[in-house]
Amino acid sequence: MSSDALAIETAGAAGKPWVETLHEWVTTVDHKRLGILYIVYALVFLLIGGIEATIMRIQLIRPHNDFVSPQVFNRMFTMHGTTMIFFVVMPVLFGFANYLVPLMIGARDMAFPRLNAFGFWLTAFGGLLLNLSFVSGSGLYGAGTAPDVGWWAYAPLTAHAFSPGHSSDYWTIALLVSGFGSIATGINIIATVLSLRCPGMKLSRMPLLAWMNMVMAGLVLITLTPLSAAQIMLLVDRYLGGHFFDTQAGGSAAIWMHFFWIFGHPEVYILVIPAFAFVSEIVPVFSRKPIFGYPVMVAATVCIGFISMSVWAHHMFSIGMNSKANTFFVLTTAAIAVPTGIKIFNWLGTMWGGKIIFKTPMLFCIGFLFQFLFAGLTGIMLGSAPFDWQLTGSYFVVAHFHYVIVGGILFALFAAFYYWYPKITGRMLSESLGKLHFWLMIIGFHLTFDVMHIPGILGMPRRIYTYEPGRGWDTLNLIVTLGTFIQGIAVLIFVVNLIFSYFKGRLAGNDPWDAWTLEWAVSSPPPVYNFAVIPTVESRRPLWDLKHPEDPDSRYE
């Protein structure tokens, strides 16, 4: 199978004028190239969002600091949140899904290649539009450019009375445009997984990565639509005299919150389920065992997908819902801990009795496991409505969701980069730079986000550009800021590693990790059509079957 795949040669890569290369990339409908475009695009925005975070942390390094004005600070947290969620994590996950799903299910491309390109370019231009606001928008009364209403853009702050310029429109339209791109990608992933699996790959034999990305895509379809609807309603309010959210004309601020969070909470799972997917592929390979409890993992993922759509109002415990509504959302929120816990236990079960190899991808996965466990437990605290009345809107909640997004999702993403970079580029990432990256990241992450819980407990609200001395927050904020610098250095080392290894990295070969899924059967990087002959699989680990004909998985499934 693998030797047949190699028969296809990439059409003459060298010696083409750069205009032609550029033209090929811009007009490409190849899932691999679009995947790479998504990933590179997200990395650029990661640096932008990181700079915004650093500016905030410098401002907060001591009380009454005046590194930036309140107006600039408010823009920084709005742009940081919006950029990181919509233009870093979502695109990079879509990028990996695009690149990997067809390869792992034995397909030659996504189901709708042109829709795929359309989705990418919508997302790309959405992000550019958002950042264009820095030079051409204007925001809250008396404030300058770029959106400054927070990444939830709660009504009525976005009403014309409070946000008279155009910066809120940049935010709205950028999310609307990229939202349509995301919906296109969601449709595409579902169609691909359902209709393009190779012979023998029943749903019950599909790699967990494909399963989890399909659940993610379903969530995108269901939850990006209310967000887009809300953005359109907001535009109607601002320009056509609508009063959906205009409280001065009888509109409801709470309706915006419902619309936003019925998107916003499943969004967390849109981001974290693909991270689960990476971990579910990488942990088995580096433990040298199949995933523990495959059917249970699938069931837990689907279960998380459904429950995640019934928990949104736990972001709104403080808005004065009645006690029955609050109680209901405590129940649904606590319930989601069960399938999530099952996943952690299954990864543990996978490592148990294995022979764990501590290469960089596995290190990041281990980091993910510990940190995601911790983030889940602070999530349980926040899910208990009365505890949440104290913690919501404070730095505790900021620490909690950064624990999920940085400690969980970003660590899983780094693992994915180290694991699949050899497949994508044909060269290994440097293992020593990788370990340095990992350890600096661990130190910086824990300095920043462990400590950040405490000012929240001591009453420090989020989104404040400065704070009063003498409330016990000073030293803690200093430590948090120092941790941020260390994380910044770690990410720069990662970027250096990506660039350096692209030119000088060790050649990878088809299967550097001795792995078991179909993408490792083709050359690195894979040929344009992926598989010269569409493979036929007989188990969840087709390459294990090839490597161990005496003891194939197909015997047990």
Add this chain to the structure above:
Amino acid sequence: MGTDWLVVTSRAACAIIFLIGIFLAARLCGAQSSTPNPVPNIFEPHSTPADSIDELSRFVLIITAVIFLVVFSLLAFAVVKFGKRASDNDREPPQVYGSNQIELAWTVIPILIVVILFLASARVIHGIQDAPKPSTAIDVTAIGHQFWWEFRYPGLGVVTANELHIPVSETARPTPTFLKLLSADTDHSFWVPQLAGKTDLIPNRVNNMWLDPHRTGIFLGQCAQYCGTQHAKMLLLVSVDSREDFEAWVRAQRQPANHDEKENAGRRVFETTACINCHAIGGTAANGRFGPDLTHLMSRRTIASGAAENTTENLRLWIQKPDALKPGSLMPAMQLTDNDLDALVWYLETLK
């Protein structure tokens, strides 16, 4: 090798540091010291809603800490125990695909924990949100503005700003304060961690919360829902007074403003400039509602919603150049001559 050990020890260190941090935060000061603590620590409550949240929080913390320790130990054990040794041969370990019994166990146990946490939370939600209002309760309407707090006592005929005075509530004679929360513009959130959890003030919507502080003192908080440019300096101070002090304060606040003939110059400045568009002073022509009521300005410790001490210099600065104290606030720079400014500040300082 050794990487696995490093991973585990560094994790353990982080976890221990974090737990110690939480513990220190909880114990940051003696629980019943005579001077109130400026640290608005949620684990040092002085009012029934905050107390019951504190109790529930400690329960949840203990459960989550136990879960953390158990799962952490299992993960750490797996990482250390099942690391590939240099001496290992190249054979793959036994391939295990799963176990229904184990899956069932780690499904059922979390479900039980979830049920316990749910019941404990539901009890506290009901206890706080559905608490009956005693006839002795004090009513206060709190109105959030960009970027200050308006407090109206409809039963007592008092209007004040930014510094809420409420009586201490004794077990024998409970006098809890019931707050009706409104907003004049954007969303805000009333949060004084030692007295209660936060509740938002949302325009076009009426919210409620209550406090029954057990001890006198000053309790600090601030707006906890992003409300615009100066969200950070929308500070909040609650002065819990003894019954006598509270009654004296109410009596003083109900008086109209002082009128000293000598201060007519400053009063004229106030009444003939834009001040009266936004501010009210009882007994004068000024009845604006957009900014804080100034009838008893000098009874307050701070100005600009806690952004500065209430001193002569700060008053002058606030009137001449509000951006120096609170950039982005809605107080305009008044552009007064030095003489007018002197007279005005002199007048404001008589508003005891």
